[in-house]
Amino acid sequence: MLYRHNSDELDNTLLALADPTRREILAHLSRGEARVTEVASHFPISLNAVSKHIRLLERGRLIQRRIQGRDHFLCLRPVAIVAIQEWLTHQQHFWQVNLAAIADLLDAGIPPSPHTSKRKKS
Amino acid sequence: MLYRHNSDELDNTLLALADPTRREILAHLSRGEARVTEVASHFPISLNAVSKHIRLLERGRLIQRRIQGRDHFLCLRPVAIVAIQEWLTHQQHFWQVNLAAIADLLDAGIPPSPHTSKRKKS
């Protein structure tokens, strides 16, 4: 990625989501704000490991931190999710065109060639 | 991630999306299927690098490959996108509750405190 350092925001958001522990942290925070130690207590990994996950979630703009004394309260920050959904919706425009084309072929009785559709191996 | 190896599918899909080159590859494929070399010609990196990106996109179930002679034709595979959107929608249910709470506070004239949520920290 030496030749491209725009779109970092979406990168960071998607990367932060691409880990089951971090998604679980988000799920916990969806039930209300919590301190770092509270969050960490639900995971079999070290507090420090959770602290690192939280940093990545912040980098992805998925959570935010409010420091009060020695406690760091975390809460969700839904802005980034909207950005992802916008991107997905934009992509899906093309993808659904693709899907529609496949459906048309099937509808016309053309046998599904190995590429255009593997459609439900069901 | 020694303690958790379920949910790998979503992991692989999101990780595959968390790179601008790979998202550009998807954008190219959204305009129709293409061979590996055709895709690679649009990027300033080596063919091998693109080949690796393609492997990650396959692992994320975002594209599929049809081999015809020496040519490998790639096309989009929208299934995974649906999985992501389902996950996002499920999450957003909670997140929008959170947003609604913030909106309520603002509506009541409470100044936006840095943490955006003074809901029961009991």
Next chain:
DNA sequence: ATTATATTCATCCAAAAGGTTGAATATATG
């Protein structure tokens, strides 16, 4: 003032990502 709690920082490690180059493997084409 001392101790306990909450959190990060620093370091280390193994594995993976993202890139390179060079070789191998098919498959077309002359």
Next chain:
DNA sequence: CATATATTCAACCTTTTGGATGAATATAAT
């Protein structure tokens, strides 16, 4: 056959992840 093309495989390098542990820092409580 010989050669060119399409693609992957195999190393290698550097940076980042995801984990661990131990030390540092800041704040709270006794």
